Amino acid sequence: MEKESKTRIEVKNDAGDLAPHVYRYIRDMILSLQIKSGQKIPEASIVEQLGISRTPVREALRRLSNEGLVVIHPRRFSEVATFNDEDIVQLATVRISLDSLAVRLAIRNGSNADFIRLRKIIDECVEAEKSGDVNERIKRDLAFHIELSKIGLNKYLLNIQKSLVLKVHFFLMMKIDENPSTSLPDIQDHYRIMDALMERNETEAIKRLRNHMIGFYGIDKDGEAGFFEDSDSFI
């Protein structure tokens, strides 16, 4: 009761804009594994937790569905999406293509100041790892990839990357929850990519980026991303 009314007040603070709040609320519940894969998300439960009406809740759920974090079964229920290993390979496959593009664009459009900002994000990721905050560790890891796309100044690329990264974030949190000793992508790789970026060495940056992702996602030559070996040919 006490908690409910508190939340209500907080959400109501900048009313007229409930849906984005609810969106973040549910999204963060999912990313922090307070609701897990396959678990139902009844509109009523969110309504009751936030003390608002169904309208903005439905809007938030639809948006999350669009982003693939929630699956809506019409007239039945909404549930947290499930990602299997095949899904993640598919995600990674697209990400490798787009991150490669991001590197190219970043080298063309990025200033040294941009790259220094990028390096700072890696530093923060290292900090998070030291402190043991896994969620923050993952967030900063992925923030590197997002920032890289930002530097490229292509809004469509950036939007797509955000949407993909959101799902990867959830997947990694899940994996770690299942098995706390799950290894994460090697942060040091990011520094290596950075070095190539600052030298404006596109080929090398892309090569390191691909190794980084292919290595982590375990995509072998027979897997989908095996193609990426000889592909500095395109674009």
Next chain:
Amino acid sequence: MEKESKTRIEVKNDAGDLAPHVYRYIRDMILSLQIKSGQKIPEASIVEQLGISRTPVREALRRLSNEGLVVIHPRRFSEVATFNDEDIVQLATVRISLDSLAVRLAIRNGSNADFIRLRKIIDECVEAEKSGDVNERIKRDLAFHIELSKIGLNKYLLNIQKSLVLKVHFFLMMKIDENPSTSLPDIQDHYRIMDALMERNETEAIKRLRNHMIGFYGIDKDGEAGFFEDSDSFI
């Protein structure tokens, strides 16, 4: 009055699912230029046209906003999105990366039957061009790229491509509306890409695909800024 009730009945036919109908209704209004770039889309106008309530209309508008065909100004109004040449260069830049990936995946996962289906789509596009149906001509042209992604069996790639192609569709319709003599992408290129696909010649297929898109959109080989300035080939 008469028209209103007719539409209402039609929409109500499979009620319980109004939002998707409304989504398609507004989307097709936009793609067919019945509502043009920058024009406002008051919820009330759709409500009145379809004889339904605001709820599913709002849902449809939000979805269109997610897909970038509509811009929602909170508490003010929704309008049809505007795409300038820079936007289209950015879109095309991402598409080239993703279509290249699509070619790789298609060669890896596609059967001969898949490619025959693909060729049929090109044939239909040629038909549409002969018949002078510009909308169908564009639709079939883009259907080729969508089908190519479908063959690759990567759902994330496919979703992204659909979303990008939707915007390109609108942009091309707009350009043709502004200047009816606007040239469209060369259909024959699709046959050339097809040939390489059937030979499972990845390098050649990608090369032809890139030439196809770069040629039309006037993007330089670095995947960066376009050259609309000096190319009257483009619009």
Next chain:
DNA sequence: TTTATTTTTAATGTATACTTTTTTCTAGAC
């Protein structure tokens, strides 16, 4: 005539009421 202020209006955001469908629970048959 112009500009500032107030009022009105029109539009969106939110809450609630109503409808329809799906699920759950229970009673009865086998």
Next chain:
DNA sequence: GTCTAGAAAAAAGTATACATTAAAAATAAA
């Protein structure tokens, strides 16, 4: 004991009512 049928409940889809805000209009002041 389980299976089926029907009633009851729960949940989502839709419609409508209400609240809030921003634009437009109207009025007042300079």
